[in-house]
Amino acid sequence: MKAVTCAITLAAAIATASTSIAYAQKKGLPPIVVGAVSSLTGPGASDASVQAAKIYFDSINEAGGIQGRHIEYRVIDDQMSPPQAAHAASELINDPRTVAIVGGSSALQCGINQERYAQANIFNLPGAGGDPACFSASHIAPLNTGPYVATATALTFAHQVLEHQRLCVVSPALPGMTEAFQKTARDWAKRTQVPEPSLDMYQLGESLQPIIERVTRRDCDAVIYTVPGGPAIEWVLSSRPAMPKVPVIMLTPAYTTQAAKALNAVGDDLYAMAEFDPWSSGSLQIMRWRQLLIAQNVETSALSQGGYLAARALVHALRGIQGPITRASVSAALSNMPPWRSGMMHQPFRVGTDGNRQLNRSALPMKLEAGKWRIAHTRWIRE
Template sequence: MFRNVQGSNVLFAGLVASCLVASPACSLAQGKSKPIPIGAVSTLSGPFTFPEATAAAAAVFDRVNAQGGVGGRMIKYLVEDDKLDPGAATQAARRLVDNEGVYVNVGSASLLECTANANFYKERGVYSIQGTGVDPACFSTSNISPVNTGPYTGLVISLYFASEVLGHKKVCSFATGNAVQQPGWRLAMERYIRITGKQLTLDERNVGNTDDMSSFVLKAKKAGCDAAVFVGIEPQVVSWVQAAKAQNIAGVTWIFLTPAYTEKVAEVLAKDGEGIYANSEFEPFLTPSPVLEDWNRLMREKHVPLTSFSEGGYLAATVIVDVLKSIKGDITRETVAQALRNLHSYQTPLIGTPYAVGDGDKHSSNSSSKFVRLVGGKWEVATPDFVRLPN
């Protein structure tokens, strides 16, 4: 703890001697050496996994520790796998909070963790800076604040982009039929209508995970959609575009959410995907943007895949490191929670609106996106500036 400080051996010897009589100096030395425990509950096994988010957060914390930690205290990062199971998610959170005594969760990425643990975090006074928020509870509870836009606000922004930026008149929406997501889709539709004063030509919320996409692209054609937003994950997006080509559907602007924005989608679709759009919740990662320089270098150094998920984990970890450094006095679960309640406007060029936690009963501060377009088999930035929803 005292390395590279002139006279440190004498100081350390004095502190050791003081500890023999349980002096305040002993408590100070012990406090300085105690790690700062930070947790995460993510889906790391099963059909849908998000390992990049916690891997990116770990990379940030490793670098901080290599530089001497925060106030001389190392960060101890503890990651639990919820196995895409609510029961496992609940047990994981209790191990971290009650057994390990984590001060905060950072970089979690899961399809169900927020719903499973939101009330527990509130009861224990623990906050979670979600690297990738997915289920509705991530954005509608007091102690969880994701850094990403998420599927619900992402849907609103994408519909807004279709009608207000691209100027399409007949805009359609296709959302998945998962029961847990239905409240989120409903609120998204209400928000879009409230912001624009416009009704959708078609509002479909019943796309199954294994459904044939042909029936839905034909619905879009029959409804006369000028533009259609589909919230599907990567394989569904590929199937959607291939089905549209097989049905010879032309003249519809297809817009997808962040899961479509990958090198694999561009590679598989190639010319078949010419002109499709995707929503990027952060600064688009497949670009040479100077905003991404540090993230890019760190992820490559630590062999973390360059994805939107790793952007979320990196940003969540960067936020908490800055919060920890801002705390005057002892860093504890209580002082971390208070610092997060005071966090109302964290500025970062990685997202288009300031990140916040604050003391509200719900959190969805990232209400912006950039849009990318597939041109010649490569993703290109279509909106140099973030598209932001009006307040």
């Protein structure tokens, strides 16, 4: 009887959604246009974040949309190019229908576009922010912890939980990020009153052997590796012969099934910092997210979690708007939105521009064991 009831309920929901969308189309209600500037091509590119955001928006449309209007999602590739990133943002901003920019993943667009977002009073909620401006600009609020806070949580985990003393950080020498990683290491040492970790930078694409030799000579107790997933795999595979017993703590982009498979046979003490509830957990929120993504053949990863949560945060704000949904009303709703608990982040999230914003500043250590990522510590590490 229960199965029949569920089937009837599902059929009714589908019928209601179809009726709502048909009504909106019949009445000529315009779509709610949401944009994204994301690196879909170029070094370190991925479409996981925007795919997950789109899947969530599609589910909202199937349920009737917002105020009878469906969400139209426009994603523009910044190609990891500063001029293209500026052009993409301008294209979205200059379209008065665009109410917000949500769910993108880019290592450079925040710094390039932060001023024009503020001038246009439009909010950008990236699924994954990379450059330092993402975490300080007034109109940008990423859902992810980001590489700098995540590096600090990795250092805290290595020092306080694994009880290592000589800590080494290996980072990419990317424009605008070098100084941020230097500041992260310096501030962490000052805050914890321990010796400052060594920091070795290198250019992605160059031979790893010189930097492996340099880091090996430092006699590290643990290495924190801050580069995205693919290079992280390459680093571990290349450096393991020289440092077979040194723990390597990677950041969230390495917390993937691909990394688990690739690194399964190269030894113990491999970790990654999860910025959201582990995607392999059995919580109801994770199960709902996973079902949506698997149905569309999108990889379950931290990137797709970020895009999904960015879309959810926007919809949460949209549903609280009583009058017309416009750029101005959406920006006001996001700016004044009370702290929001997503069910997939350790802390409440708040966009606010009043100095009381609450971004994601926690990470949960994961350890690679027998080809699978498992929780390595019972508590979230917060910076």
